[in-house]
Amino acid sequence: MHVVMFADQHLESLGGAQVSMRLQRRFLERAGHTVTVVAPRMHSATHMSDAAYLDTPSIPITVDREYALTWPGRRADRFIDAALVSRPPVDVVHVQADFWGAFLGHRLARRRGLPVVHTMHNRVDVGIEATSPLPGLTMRALNLWQRRALPPIEVVPRGTDGWSYLAGLAAGAAAVTAPSAHFARRLEQHGVFPRVDVVWNGIDDDALDAALAARRPRLPGLPRFVWVGRMSPEKRLLPFLRALAESGVRAEVEVIGGGGELRAARRIVETARPAASVSFAGRLPYATTLERIAAADAVVQTSVGFETQGMTVFEAASLGTPSIVSDPDIAAELGAGTWPVDGGASVAGLAAALRTAAAAIESGSTPAPDPGVAERFRQSSRTAAMIEVYERAIAR
Template identity: 50%
Template structure:
């Protein structure tokens, strides 16, 4: 079948959802399917792929990493022309919450194609953390959504959950990447029938990394942290915990973001350069290799993540995770993670201290990668294919409509 994925950001830009989409594309193609990804054109150098359908866009961040495509007739025509070169679409898979979702839904309606919708983001939490007037922004988004999709259908009160409900009402199936996020969506009235399909770890890379990983006995313990350096990820709180823990370990920070300069300033001011390394943005395989070689992966956000991508990868690699978010911890099998006593910086510092002490004395047993086979992408792709086939069986052919 031909699956059209519509998303808010280019799949080669930085972000967990983008990693997830690239992996889904790879394993759907390995299963013999054609995948096209509709996304805003990226305004910096990036990997080219025939399956990337780059729509007219303009950059929205200073580093030109992220861009926006205005939903409307121009983007409709552009997408129709690009898809025509790839062949008839069987399923539209929406993997975005904003312009990507609207553009994808408009395409599906024009052509009478069933829709699978994956929610990746806790939009209500994200807006509160990232914009100065979240209620005003939400009202604006609801107005744009209603106008772009031909009117409002939701009966929920006008907030971020209503915005997501408007999207869900136009889908034939809804999925979420974790049990805890699916439960939250149900609680808020966004959708009731929700399939949980996790983001998996790349089987090929996992096998390659495990075959080649080198862990030196007696070496200085290593902790890794990965993600966007932003307030909701709690990067500065993590650095404070490192200072308080005062352990002899190398802490490698992978990623970029708006708080990178502040993080560097903190490290310099508190004389942590002998412990903290800013490793930047690295290829996917290198990130997994660093997790595999580390004594622990540290996950620091609380209440924001809708899935635990890096901790799932760590589990598949046999590396312990320090998990601050109890909702993410609940997604993991016993024995692959440790959890601070509470949400405080002191509790995280205590956990860092214990993990490093165990690593120094070789007292920490590593989890077995075989206990986490379900975290591999091949298993998750098989689950998603079942959902695609289900909506195709349930959706009778319809004539294309206009928007």
């Protein structure tokens, strides 16, 4: 089958959804399917030409030019239609976006009468709350934008909050999936979609096997913590660094990733002078990141309420590395191998969890992750599950 995926950001940009979509594309192609990925053209760096990418005209929207926007109008529609002429007939549209990418994907499906599978990756309301000075006004504007870019296909009451926004997107879908059970149940409870399929984002089978094979016994020394992610407010890197300083733990801490808060993060380390040593590794290749996670004593997860899965801690569990987990929903989904943070959004609570974890690591009494996560998290199994969803959507 030919699957056309839509994303808000180019798959070569930084982000968990982008990592997941790159893996989905590769494993679908490995299974014999054709994939086209529609996303805004990048402005921050050049990348190799890739036949699967359909880069739409865009404008940069962040200072570092990492992320871009394609206006979801007729011009973009015509561009996409023209580019698809030379590609195989489309069987299913897989929308994995919340904004312009979602609008463009649903518009294509409506023009061509194609089934849509919509994967909800994000808690839009929590993300807006963390990044907008006027979140209520922003959500009302987003709902209005959606109704203009993607007119409702049926007359239903429409609100102005994040759940109403997601319900407006899901209204045209044949199936909706979520990357965790806790987010799927929330979507159902808020009336976004009657039955949401749970399909975890996965880990590269080959990279997992390589990282497991390369893993070495822990060497004596200070506890090693690693934080991985996008440096933006909802990920809560800055509160983590403040908690690290408050905790007083002596440890080696590596921060992997990039984003707009890098300068502020460095400033906190310089002024707070934590007892731990902190290094900023920047963006690393996927395989290298997995190696660093495997070599760490613990991964630190700090966002609360925003993550719909939390890829990093699932990668850690697959590699046998425990995690300090701020979000109680994520801790519950993992089931084992965690140090939950009491009062997850509290700097004091995170500092206490860091002290507890450091003491356990030094005494050799760390909790073991659930070994079943590694098999259930492999991308091969996740792709097989998603193909079943595609086939059901096409049959409808």
